[in-house]
Amino acid sequence: MHEMSIAMEVCSIAENHVPREELGKVIEVGLVVGDRAGVEVDNLQFCLEVLLTSPPFRAAKPVIERVQGDVLRVSYLEVDDDRPDD
């Protein structure tokens, strides 16, 4: 149920690493989610898919690596510098 809050926090972390005008060029957001992180991965994936295709993002894809443990981390962002701004 709290996956939307977590997804919003993920977006806010991404926004801290990429200048606002370049957020539309983010194509991938990589996360690591542990099996004891208290997160329903399908639900988180869905929330991220919604948020990462809405402004200021445009078409970023969440890529979730599932591991053991209680880790819950944004691991990387991929930015396509050639993607034209609409």
Add this chain to the structure above:
Amino acid sequence: MTVRTIEVRERVMAKNDELASEVRRRLNEARVPAFNLVSSPGAGKTLLLERTLQELGSRLRLAIVTGDVQTQNDADRLSRHTDQLVQAVVTGGACHLDARQVMTALEEIDLDATDLLFIENVGNLVCPASWDLGETAKLVLFSTTEGEDKPAKYPKMFQQSSHAVFTKVDLLPHLTFDMEQAQAHARSVNPALQFLFTSARTGEGLDGWYAFLEERVTEAKRA
């Protein structure tokens, strides 16, 4: 295509945990223990707090932050029993309190005039387990009207809590609830979990509950 990869390696809960540390620092400085009451909806958090305010309110200065998804009903119920501040947090749909909300609520509470702080979380055995609020400890209320296997179903909440407070123990003669089995389930997910037994309706076990709270206040003041 020029794709740039930015290494982030940032914990998703980092911001919340930073705020929780600040809450904890303020509480420690003021020597105020804070208990985060968590449970499923209807386990009796508000009733236990109402009775605690009535009976312990003359001995300890209690402050309460109470959270609800909608309505200020719990805050209204609690404020009838105390002049001490009750700060309602209406989460507006969110299923848990986060450290930022507690931090904001603390701005309205005079910690120097407070002996003990309760945070009444949103009734939910899942989500509040993931949010550190800067509390001294989480206390999970376990109602005798629930299934004995709640700890097995919601292990994270029971692992995160220092105590399980059984509520509605006055109903035990009328229920099939197996107390030993419930405790075994709880200890199987958290061997260090301590138990308290209460009925906010009849008052059964409340002496133990109050003694527990008063001890924590004494410890905090000595620290």
